Amino acid sequence: MFTERFLRDRRGVSLTAEERARLEVAISEVRTLEPRTLLARAGEPLEVSTLLIEGVMSRYLDDRNGLRQLVAIHLPGDFLDLHAFPLKVLDHDVATLTAATVALVPHTELEAIMVEMPGLTRKLWFATLLDAAIHRAWLFRLGRLDAVGRIAHFLCEANARLFSAGLSDGRRFALGLTQADLAEICGLTTVHVNRVMRQLREEQICIFRSSLVEILDPVRLATRGQFNPAYLYIADDERLPSVKRPKTS
Amino acid sequence: MFTERFLRDRRGVSLTAEERARLEVAISEVRTLEPRTLLARAGEPLEVSTLLIEGVMSRYLDDRNGLRQLVAIHLPGDFLDLHAFPLKVLDHDVATLTAATVALVPHTELEAIMVEMPGLTRKLWFATLLDAAIHRAWLFRLGRLDAVGRIAHFLCEANARLFSAGLSDGRRFALGLTQADLAEICGLTTVHVNRVMRQLREEQICIFRSSLVEILDPVRLATRGQFNPAYLYIADDERLPSVKRPKTS
DNA sequence: CGAACGTTTGAGATGACTCAAGCGTTGTGG
DNA sequence: CCACAACGCTTGAGTCATCTCAAACGTTCG
Numbered sequence: 001m002f003t004e005r006f007l008r009d010r011r012g013v014s015l016t017a018e019e020r021a022r023l024e025v026a027i028s029e030v031r032t033l034e035p036r037t038l039l040a041r042a043g044e045p046l047e048v049s050t051l052l053i054e055g056v057m058s059r060y061l062d063d064r065n066g067l068r069q070l071v072a073i074h075l076p077g078d079f080l081d082l083h084a085f086p087l088k089v090l091d092h093d094v095a096t097l098t099a100a101t102v103a104l105v106p107h108t109e110l111e112a113i114m115v116e117m118p119g120l121t122r123k124l125w126f127a128t129l130l131d132a133a134i135h136r137a138w139l140f141r142l143g144r145l146d147a148v149g150r151i152a153h154f155l156c157e158a159n160a161r162l163f164s165a166g167l168s169d170g171r172r173f174a175l176g177l178t179q180a181d182l183a184e185i186c187g188l189t190t191v192h193v194n195r196v197m198r199q200l201r202e203e204q205i206c207i208f209r210s211s212l213v214e215i216l217d218p219v220r221l222a223t224r225g226q227f228n229p230a231y232l233y234i235a236d237d238e239r240l241p242s243v244k245r246p247k248t249s
Numbered sequence: 250m251f252t253e254r255f256l257r258d259r260r261g262v263s264l265t266a267e268e269r270a271r272l273e274v275a276i277s278e279v280r281t282l283e284p285r286t287l288l289a290r291a292g293e294p295l296e297v298s299t300l301l302i303e304g305v306m307s308r309y310l311d312d313r314n315g316l317r318q319l320v321a322i323h324l325p326g327d328f329l330d331l332h333a334f335p336l337k338v339l340d341h342d343v344a345t346l347t348a349a350t351v352a353l354v355p356h357t358e359l360e361a362i363m364v365e366m367p368g369l370t371r372k373l374w375f376a377t378l379l380d381a382a383i384h385r386a387w388l389f390r391l392g393r394l395d396a397v398g399r400i401a402h403f404l405c406e407a408n409a410r411l412f413s414a415g416l417s418d419g420r421r422f423a424l425g426l427t428q429a430d431l432a433e434i435c436g437l438t439t440v441h442v443n444r445v446m447r448q449l450r451e452e453q454i455c456i457f458r459s460s461l462v463e464i465l466d467p468v469r470l471a472t473r474g475q476f477n478p479a480y481l482y483i484a485d486d487e488r489l490p491s492v493k494r495p496k497t498s
Numbered sequence: 499c500g501a502a503c504g505t506t507t508g509a510g511a512t513g514a515c516t517c518a519a520g521c522g523t524t525g526t527g528g
Numbered sequence: 529c530c531a532c533a534a535c536g537c538t539t540g541a542g543t544c545a546t547c548t549c550a551a552a553c554g555t556t557c558g
Binding site: 499500501502503504505506507508509510511512513514515516517518519520521522523524525526527528 | 529530531532533534535536537538539540541542543544545546547548549550551552553554555556557558
């Protein structure tokens with residue numbers, strides 16, 4: 001079941017058995033990829049989309065000096081370039097961070113699904129909009145949080161997403177990222193990420209050790225990152241610590 | 250023709266006469282709004298989506314201290330909360346910046362379109378993904394550019410979008426925004442935005458005067474902002490100055 | 499064993515922030 | 529029609545967060 005984790009645990013849009021079966025049939029190929037491998041390049045027309053089964057992948061934009069800004073990371077269960085189907089051409093590069101296994105779905109299959117199954121189509125659309133919602137949370141992170149807040153917010157997000165994929169117990173998880181990756185995600189330098197991690201460690205909030213993350217104090221981490229998981233549209237997000245939105249009316 | 254500007258001038262997805270007519274019929278109401286009016290609030294279920302006909306609108310997230318981070322601005326022709334249809338509930342607030350005219354489209358109509366017209370559905374999907382592509386460019390802006398670069402990049406984007414909506418001549422346009430709005434878009438303080446504008450003025454690159462923007466040197470502005478309009482998927486973007494992507498292979 | 503990579507630390511530079519005040523324009527009510 | 533309030537723009541001085549440059553340390557892997 002390659003599609004097992006896709007849209008799992010999302011509010012109101014879990015797939016029916018029939019829909020899941022239809023997607024399974026749509027897969028043309030399953031492939032394994034090395035770490036740090038480019039999968040698709042900005043501007044190239046694409047004829048397949050990629051469902052991530054195992055590993056961590058990234059999407060990023062390059063600046064003039066060869067520095068990167070990551071615009072998304074993807075975890076198992078994510079349909080990571082589904083948006084290439086309506087868009088045809090991507091505006092960014094896609095690459096693996098860790099070793100990964102992916103399933104490829106030809107756009108001709110998606111075309112057929114659009115005609116046959118409006119219900120499933122809407123769920124696929126939803127999946128791409130979930131990515132957009134995550135983009136917005138990242139905008140908040142970069143625009144309004146300081147270095148500690150950005151790292152904290154990101155770690156909360158990673159924890160929440162891995163938790164709903166069944167890959168975190170809510171406190172500890174393996175995230176195959178280096179401090180340099182965190183820097184490219186949070187718009188910081190590697191050096192400063194390192195200082196932030198030291199601070200979080202010394203305050204007994206979170207430990208980041210060779211791609212393994214251990215959250216010692218989830219509540220303080222969420223507070224530091226002003227994290228509210230509503231944007232992840234997780235079915236039951238009550239279990240996750242967060243900063244509650246004040247209910248003004 | 251309320252839908253006149255919707256997806257106008259976008260690469261490969263202009264609407265057919267029939268599709269446009271179908272959308273026109275779907276409009277249930279046209280409404281005018283005051284400046285700085287809240288239209289939708291995060292977490293509220295929505296049953297209609299909004300097509301912007303005139304004016305400028307914004308989407309934003311609040312931080313703990315009541316500061317805002319804008320995550321999108323919308324110009325005439327934008328279907329600004331189309332994503333509320335698959336998502337049902339938004340993760341952010343929506344408000345006008347200037348006075349505005351909007352057309353409302355009930356989700357029941359969109360539901361019908363999804364069943365009847367897969368082709369139009371795909372174009373609507375495309376429209377929401379265009380917003381996501383813009384989010385990504387904003388992430389690049391916040392994560393990798395300094396203050397001057399962020400403002401420059403934003404002004405290039407505004408110019409390009411207004412140009413393809415027929416509301417800029419390529420150099421001068423009315424953008425109903427204050428310097429405080431620019432600050433909320435670019436993750437800066439109002440004071441610093443002011444200093445940046447002074448610098449752009451003194452260098453004869455761009456003048457920003459009471460919501461009127463005049464670009465004196467489009468090429469230098471694009472260079473400062475590392476602006477490449479590919480992410481806007483504009484049909485013929487050759488006319489816009491940009492930083493060319495190096496063609497490495 | 500050595501190379502490659504990721505992490506850690508220090509010292510100094512700088513871009514953006516904060517606080518504070520003044521200016522100009524617009525709109526409104528006395 | 530004037531006065532004043534409200535708002536947006538402008539400027540200065542001092543502070544602080546993050547960056548840059550530089551070097552060293554630890555691990556892993558061939």
